[in-house]
Amino acid sequence: MITVRKLLDRIIQFFCCSIFLLMVIVASWQVISRYVLNSPSTVSESFLKFSLVWLSLIAIAYVAGQREHVSLTLLTDRLDGILKHISNILIELFFIAFAAFILLYGGTQSTLNTMSQVYPMLQVPKGLLYLSLPVSGAIIIIYCLLNISDIVKSPKKNRGVTS
Template sequence: MRKIVDGITAFLTCSLMVVMVLVACWQVFTRFVLGSPSTVSEEFLRYALIWLTMIGSAYAYGKKKHLAVIFVARKIPEKHQIFVNLIVETFVLLFIFVILIFGGTKAYQNAVGQVSSALGIPMEYLYLSLIVSGVLFLFYSVLNLAEYFKKHKKLSQIN
């Protein structure tokens, strides 16, 4: 299941990045060659960057490539590192539920009826990125917890 979600997420982020580069090139072309900048591309790039950041951060978290302060955790014996990781995952889950899912749902509900100025798309699509990334973060966090419990089980069988 992880490989499927990783593949879909990687494809979406890479595709969005390619589209953003093309739209940015179009923006530069219209601004400097045609002398009339495209307002639609500017707004699209702003919203696409938000989506790219939210989905990309969940993907990086799932791949364990996110920023982390691990020099303290490395000094702790391995059997105790599992407990530190569990505490960190608990805080991550709390953040996911409170900020991304609950807060994202509230922001989504507040944006209903609003429309973006240049693109004319409903603003709730922008705030949907919080909920989608929250679900992705939740998925990866549950997988991380399962891995930690497996690792803890193996360590306790060895000792």
């Protein structure tokens, strides 16, 4: 399980860093083409919107997998022992339910419904934008299963921020 988590972490880190670097380059090109060349790029703004959606959703999946997401710990901080572990598992199960129904199922439906529509400036199917939803949902589910496995295997060890 540790190797699966490390591999997934590396892939997501590489993806997010690459997209972010590409966004910086494209945004720089937008500024140069607009103010220096006096001929603004028509594709760059659309690309930046498109890539920001992908970057945000994949980064959210990564943060949820690391259990570093924003959470209210008013109740869980007062629990200890088996109750704390049960609450941590329940929280992971809620994440799985959200990811499965909203991101995976809903995202797949949105992707299929918009695959025939074309994103005007980029000339790619709009479904590719919505594809980020089921992809991030699948990543969240994998991470939550890994988190549950960690919680069950080592109940004395408390990984990251308790949710």
